Amino acid sequence: MNTTENYAVKDLSLAQQGKLNIEWAESQMGALMKVKKRFEKEKPFKNLKIGIALHPTKETAVLVRTLRAGGADVAICACNPLSTQDDVAAALAQEGVKVYAWKGETSAEYYENLKKVINFQPHVTIDDGCDLISEIHQNYPHLIPTILFGNEETTTGIIRLKAMEKDGALKYPVLAINNLKTKHLFDNFYGTGQSTFDGIIRATNILIAGKTVVVCGYGPCGQGVAMRAQGLGGEVIVTEVNAFRALQAKMDGYRVMPLIEAAKEGDIFVTVTGNKNVIDLAHMKKMKDGVLLANAGHFDAEINVKELKRSAKMRKIRPFMDEYHYKGKNLYILGEARLINLAAAEGHPSVVMAQSFCGQSLAVEYGIKNKDKLKVGVNELPVEIDELIAKLQLESLGIKMDNLTKEQKKYMDSWQEGT
The missing domain is CATH 3.40.50.1480 (Adenosylhomocysteinase-like)
Incomplete structure (x- = not known):
């Protein structure tokens, strides 16, 4: 220091x-x-x-x-x-x-x-x-x-x-x-989407293709994460508590279900909600052996690691990857459940x-x-x-775009001209 x-x-x-x-x-x-x-x-x-x-x-x-x-x-x-x-x-x-x-x-x-x-x-x-x-x-x-x-x-x-x-x-x-x-x-959607998987891949060197990726939360950040997961070849499941966001995720082509159900299917879990204990012990009990859990929300409260520590044996596998032996299986917490894109990557x-x-x-x-x-x-x-x-x-970025003509501006400001 x-x-x-x-x-x-x-x-x-x-x-x-x-x-x-x-x-x-x-x-x-x-x-x-x-x-x-x-x-x-x-x-x-x-x-x-x-x-x-x-x-x-x-x-x-x-x-x-x-x-x-x-x-x-x-x-x-x-x-x-x-x-x-x-x-x-x-x-x-x-x-x-x-x-x-x-x-x-x-x-x-x-x-x-x-x-x-x-x-x-x-x-x-x-x-x-x-x-x-x-x-x-x-x-x-x-x-x-x-x-x-x-x-x-x-x-x-x-x-x-x-x-x-x-x-x-x-x-x-x-x-x-x-x-x-x-x-x-832009930041929330394109930035979070790319940098989250930058962090996950640097932490684990895992292949995303063929994995089931559970995205918890479908605001702008969650939408970006889901899009990049799909682009990398993952099958995406979205969990939500907001009816509009859940419907939006369905129309975007993702499976939508309660997290307690998704817990049985996921290989990689990413929390992007800004809320507390989104993934709790009840969900962890349902998970498969070897799943990865990462957080892309601001605070480290989204995955209940505090309770997991009380119930599981932990050992560090890689710099940003901790193994928790829990209920006869191994769960892997990435970046201490803090912002994975900044803990394990560069944001x-x-x-x-x-x-x-x-x-x-x-x-x-x-x-x-x-x-x-x-x-x-x-x-x-x-x-x-x-x-x-x-x-x-x-x-x-060296990009040019069109401008409205005087006629178009006048048309947009008028109401008289119709069908």
Whole structure:
């Protein structure tokens, strides 16, 4: 460990490799680089302190560089104990960023690093999963008057924030980054779908073709996972508690059934719900010998590993694969049931994160310009930001599209012309 007042990282000597990885990410994130270039000129964040709890990946480092280019002072910690890329954290520390993160944090270390970012006394918070915001509200309420607003990256975080808002517990404005179309229709769908199987395959080196893959949850993330499972040759079963999503999965060509039934058939189980104890001991008792269980939801609560540990004998087989001998059979938990795409792999591809982090960057700019208009609670971002991100991404990919003619615009605005 290398630790000072301004950083706590696993190995500072990894900084050069981290720098190269960040440069590679930048080469894939053209849309965000366009935003960074403008921020360098305009300095919209001069004298602004931004506290971040995100996955410290090479893509997040590009976001950090973008915010700093705009004049911000940044402190960052992880939003998951296993998601830090240690070479990237080292590179950020060497660049002068206040970074407190390493892969394999204990729960106590995780919250200690959150505390360091909070003690930085940020004016703006950027969160993924709402741990930073929750910690501030529960243990540092005296800092809330100095916080202008926050951003929330993910579905789980938005759900928690709306629960806080409903209880009257949320005391400052938060911008819902996840609700941007350019975020949840791409990051959640294409990003989660690909990176989940990147993590599963790296953890196990298993062949997906011919396997029965049970996807628990059919929101945008679950839809992406199911699509990629099918594309890799897997037979997909979807489990759901939402009637609309269950019907959608059926119409998309998947089998749909209760999880207690799917438990008997599955070879690979992936939870993507954002809920607790989705896979419980009752389901594990029904499972075949040798099944793999992975989680692609934000927290490690979806698979009830705590109860499994009390009832089973565990041994580590591979770095991100634990074998549990339970009821005469072996169950394999991947990545400690934490986010498999970040525990065992590198998270979403850079190109899709360019859109998500354009959203984060432009939302901070929007929040600063409109800080007196934001309501305490969860705030939606204007459609113009979504449209701008889509155009920036298309430009960076070298894609052109048609525009409406004057006649077409006039027709779309009229009502008189019919059959």
